[in-house]
């Protein structure tokens with residue numbers, strides 16, 4: 319597709335698909351020409367992910383304060399101790415389902431704590447966040463509408479839950495993200511409760527499944543290419559560049575959507591105002607005009623300008639956190655385990671979404 323139809327219009331989805339690095343990069347870099355506001359956007363559910371400047375810039379500047387590199391790197395030893403506890407729980411078995419036992423709970427616990435959710439509510443919280451990222455089991459309208467109804471319900475329950483926490487923190491602030499958002503102001507104005515709730519829900523939806531899949535995809539690569547385990551064992555400093563190459567090779571988010579704000583040309587094709595444009599990051603990351611030998615997994619690839627966290631003003635807010643969590647998880651596994659292997663006869667079931675790359679279980 320990248321070679322033969324790098325920019326194509328798919329009638330059945332009324333959508334443009336863009337496959338080349340150069341074009342994807344240009345689209346993500348230009349929010350004036352390619353808007354993030356969804357065509358059917360619900361004003362009440364608006365979040366930074368679906369806003370354009372100037373509102374996006376104001377909100378983003380504010381939430382950046384909660385995700386500074388200093389704050390994130392300060393979480394290092396705590397994330398490591400959560401990881402060790404999760405691995406301790408399966409240590410005697412000699413086997414684990416990586417997804418269930420580590421890759422799902424780790425990001426959920428970290429985000430819940432960041433937001434200020436008490437540990438006793440973690441399971442409840444995890445149930446809701448799982449529903450938020452669920453895709454339909456089958457490719458039918460009925461399955462689709464059922465999932466949408468479940469999501470709607472989960473969002474309402476989460477909103478009620480967070481509304482209670484917001485009320486509590488208003489009276490008694492603590493050292494957590496919700497208290498920080500409550501005290502923040504944009505041009506002298508406080509955020510509304512709706513904005514605070516929306517942002518909290520966004521973190522769950524944007525941060526959990528993506529990090530789960532990054533950790534799972536990383537271990538998957540260790541089992542597909544066992545020689546990588548020895549490289550990491552001999553030189554743990556390679557973990558950071560290993561994770562970057564996993565992001566390039568098996569990106570948890572495969573594509574990013576935008577809407578053209580005016581008639582515009584991409585790769586020789588005329589895109590009309592209002593058209594939906596999907597930028598295929600998974601393809602851009604393997605573009606031979608940008609990466610040498612793109613189909614080869616290079617643990618120490620440099621430079622590695624993959625687009626798996628997006629690019630430009632919407633660049634992933636949680637990237638430092640996702641990087642830290644996955645590096646800690648991988649280091650801990652390499653340190654504590656011998657040879658890591660996929661269980662014999664394991665059937666890998668992909669997550670049912672064209673935009674997500676991951677599997678539902680990964681027994682090792």
Ligand code: HEM
Nearest residue numbers: 366367524525528529532570626627628632634635636640
């Ligand atoms: C934005 C990927 C983890 C929060 C994005 C975008 C991508 C992405 C591609 C850009 C979307 C766009 O341009 O429309 C990922 C991947 C992750 C990950 C692959 C894990 C491996 C996280 C985590 C958090 C998070 C852990 C929070 C705790 C966000 C937020 C945005 C975002 C809030 C919106 C930023 C904005 O619109 O300004 N992410 N993400 N993400 N991500 Fe992540």
